[in-house]
Amino acid sequence: MAACPGRRGEGGEPVTAARTGAIGVIGAGAVGQSVAMLLAAGGWCESVRVVSRTGLSARALVTDLEDMRQVMGSPVRAVHAVNPGQLVSCEAVVVCPRAEFINAYRTNVRMAGLNANAPVIVALARTLAHYQGLVVMVTNPVDVMARLFAEVSGCPRVYGVGSNTDTARYRLTLADVLHVPAEDVEGHVIGEHGDQAVVCASTTRVNGRSVDVPVGWVRRELADRPARINAGLGRTRCGPAGAVIAALRAGLGLEDRVVELSVNHSGRWMGIPLRFTAGTPSVCLPRLDAAEARQLVAVDVKLRDAYEPLARLHVPVRPSWEEKPAVTRTATCITTAAQAVTVTSNTPVVTDWALRYFGPWWNATSTAAADGPQVIADVNSDRVTEITQRVADHAHEKTVYANASMLFDRDDDTVLASQPDDKLAYRAEPGGPLHIYGCEDVPVALAAARLAREAVRGQLMADGWSILHASAVVRDRQTVLTLGDKGAGKTTTALLLARAGWQLLANDRVFIRREDNRLRVLPWPSAAAIGLGLLEALDWYDQVRDRVQRGEQLHPTQHQKVTDALHSGSRTPLWKESGKELKPQFFPDQLAVWLGLTLATEGHAAHLLFPRIAPGAEPALLDEDRSVEAGDFFTAGTEDRYPDVFGLLPAALPSTGPLLDLLGELPRHTLRFGHGVKANIGLLKQITELAS
Numbered sequence: 001m002a003a004c005p006g007r008r009g010e011g012g013e014p015v016t017a018a019r020t021g022a023i024g025v026i027g028a029g030a031v032g033q034s035v036a037m038l039l040a041a042g043g044w045c046e047s048v049r050v051v052s053r054t055g056l057s058a059r060a061l062v063t064d065l066e067d068m069r070q071v072m073g074s075p076v077r078a079v080h081a082v083n084p085g086q087l088v089s090c091e092a093v094v095v096c097p098r099a100e101f102i103n104a105y106r107t108n109v110r111m112a113g114l115n116a117n118a119p120v121i122v123a124l125a126r127t128l129a130h131y132q133g134l135v136v137m138v139t140n141p142v143d144v145m146a147r148l149f150a151e152v153s154g155c156p157r158v159y160g161v162g163s164n165t166d167t168a169r170y171r172l173t174l175a176d177v178l179h180v181p182a183e184d185v186e187g188h189v190i191g192e193h194g195d196q197a198v199v200c201a202s203t204t205r206v207n208g209r210s211v212d213v214p215v216g217w218v219r220r221e222l223a224d225r226p227a228r229i230n231a232g233l234g235r236t237r238c239g240p241a242g243a244v245i246a247a248l249r250a251g252l253g254l255e256d257r258v259v260e261l262s263v264n265h266s267g268r269w270m271g272i273p274l275r276f277t278a279g280t281p282s283v284c285l286p287r288l289d290a291a292e293a294r295q296l297v298a299v300d301v302k303l304r305d306a307y308e309p310l311a312r313l314h315v316p317v318r319p320s321w322e323e324k325p326a327v328t329r330t331a332t333c334i335t336t337a338a339q340a341v342t343v344t345s346n347t348p349v350v351t352d353w354a355l356r357y358f359g360p361w362w363n364a365t366s367t368a369a370a371d372g373p374q375v376i377a378d379v380n381s382d383r384v385t386e387i388t389q390r391v392a393d394h395a396h397e398k399t400v401y402a403n404a405s406m407l408f409d410r411d412d413d414t415v416l417a418s419q420p421d422d423k424l425a426y427r428a429e430p431g432g433p434l435h436i437y438g439c440e441d442v443p444v445a446l447a448a449a450r451l452a453r454e455a456v457r458g459q460l461m462a463d464g465w466s467i468l469h470a471s472a473v474v475r476d477r478q479t480v481l482t483l484g485d486k487g488a489g490k491t492t493t494a495l496l497l498a499r500a501g502w503q504l505l506a507n508d509r510v511f512i513r514r515e516d517n518r519l520r521v522l523p524w525p526s527a528a529a530i531g532l533g534l535l536e537a538l539d540w541y542d543q544v545r546d547r548v549q550r551g552e553q554l555h556p557t558q559h560q561k562v563t564d565a566l567h568s569g570s571r572t573p574l575w576k577e578s579g580k581e582l583k584p585q586f587f588p589d590q591l592a593v594w595l596g597l598t599l600a601t602e603g604h605a606a607h608l609l610f611p612r613i614a615p616g617a618e619p620a621l622l623d624e625d626r627s628v629e630a631g632d633f634f635t636a637g638t639e640d641r642y643p644d645v646f647g648l649l650p651a652a653l654p655s656t657g658p659l660l661d662l663l664g665e666l667p668r669h670t671l672r673f674g675h676g677v678k679a680n681i682g683l684l685k686q687i688t689e690l691a692s
Helices: 030-042 056-072 109-127 142-153 163-178 215-233 238-251 290-314 348-358 381-393 441-462 490-499 532-537 541-549 560-568 588-593 657-664 677-691
Strands: 020-026 045-051 077-080 092-095 134-137 158-160 257-265 268-277 280-283 330-336 339-345 363-367 374-379 397-401 404-411 414-419 424-428 434-438 466-468 470-475 478-483 503-506 510-515 518-523 603-613 620-622 668-673
Touching: 020 030, 030 045, 030 056, 030 238, 045 056, 056 077, 092 238, 109 142, 109 290, 134 142, 134 238, 142 158, 142 257, 142 268, 142 290, 163 215, 163 238, 163 257, 163 268, 238 257, 238 268, 268 290, 330 348, 330 441, 339 348, 339 441, 348 363, 348 441, 348 588, 374 441, 381 404, 381 414, 381 424, 381 434, 424 441, 434 441, 441 466, 470 490, 478 490, 490 503, 490 532, 490 603, 490 677, 503 518, 510 657, 518 657, 532 541, 532 560, 541 560, 603 657, 620 677, 668 677
Parallel strands: 020 045, 020 092, 045 077, 092 134, 134 158, 339 374, 374 434, 478 603, 603 668
Antiparallel strands: 158 257, 257 268, 268 280, 330 339, 330 363, 397 404, 404 414, 414 424, 424 434, 466 510, 470 478, 470 503, 510 518, 518 603, 620 668
8 A cells, every 4th residue: 555645635735624513521630621722723623622631720721711812813713621521522632631740760761651541531531431523542651541542432533632633743753864855755654643643754755755664763763853842842732733733623624634533443442544525534554574563463462462451340231132231112104195204212201202393293192013115213322323333334425414414325325324413324225114222312313304304205206296385274175375586574464373273284385286377285294493583573472481591491402602591581583604594493293382372283275365564564465466486486496405315315206397387376475564463464364354
């Protein structure tokens, strides 16, 4: 195998504009301080969350970082996290604590902390068990500690820095000897971050040409260089911190590059070069001559000998599947328009969620049977780890599903997928059930509801139903459909009419099919988003706030800023940087229980409305003849929230031509709303009375 190229990004200069979420740093010592400072100064993460053993050093570091942020105008916030468990929502966690011990070693100095640091790392691994983000281990002996953390925690993406720093020192040393820029040197140090590190001299190149490497002198310099730093500063800090930043940027997909990291490769944990492309690593070991190969074997033996006593002490023996206790499974059957799917789970949270989510609009019942199409949604962290690792290790595709990154791999029509941010994994086979696995019950319940709806959606579309981008209300089975672009007032219209006594069928989209000469309409079950300003205008704000303050929960997809606003009493609309409004998210049953609305389960299209909102204007009918168009329907090309990763939708979608013909025959009005609720309702009553 050819040697890996140098550290330049494959596309040229690294992309510094890319940003990511929070990064956690455990340990506020020399390296932790330097990592946090580089993150805060770099500007490419949202925040740095710092944890330390006593909390004193973490608070001090956060205060220092706040000063730096103010001076530099950095967008990166510094946050003191009370305990490591608060880092589970971070994109990545850097582990660099150091136990108190006296290092009297003259050789193998990094092994001196083996027994002292192991309990610290084990405790952190248990706290962060099955964390799905990126973990970068710094604590020495880093190769052993990375493996210990990975095997105790079950985390799928654990990397140890060390060989990265050694490689940088090697290139600097050789460049100094040969009087060339370090950027002209291509070569690696692999294996252990320690005395037995393997210098890959046989494949080292300078300006593309092989060179004679003074290996003995290089080895002495690799040991002397950190010793000189320690003698003057007490600890190495900047070099290891730089290695951490390189690992983070590569592992988070912010920069394509080669990084030498300690990782499990073919059952051996040691430092090797990894080529990261969009966050996905591939091994690119250089060729080794016979002597280098023997050295690498010796490194493996040394690291295994150091690890095995710790494993016997700290790594639990995982029971086999047969030894696990039986779990009582529950099931919920979801049906509408003669189509059905059954959700089964090893936790009732998932099936109860399906009952609550689908019951108000479709038909959902508890059942003991599981015939027909199934979504099997289990809390099983081992399966999450297994599938996530398998997807990461193979060539895979990327998409965004329900606003979260998804990686997926198709192999002989079997689809494996993972959403690391949500700690979810999926498996789908042709003709078989769709399996969902997660580490916590609520994310599994959310995923099960989404995909159960997608499964029914596929059945409905195969039976001739289409999806129309419209809100809908019903009276005497006669349905008023409201259409328009985002912000036109579809939800406002539906809620105004529902508040005036109509039944709410949908707030954003509906299923629609021609039956004889009528258009039958079904709801699309979903959480309902109602802005703070609209809640206030409809006199619902105070009653919603009272319930939230009493501890009742809205839908968990709601942004924390919205919850905070309800607690504080703020009625000011909230916005993302993208311009999208952040809104309270209601379960379907909360529309009835909290807001007093009546929900409908179906109807027949009878009237079309095309509103627009003009603040300050008087409500009025407009002399415009807008009609339903092909772009008002959802297709595989326009559906951006739920791409068909698992093949749940039919290959050919029903034609919308016949629907457009019938919709074109319905009475329709274009209208303008102001911000006066009573006046708007008056206009709607006038129109709907004309329609009836």
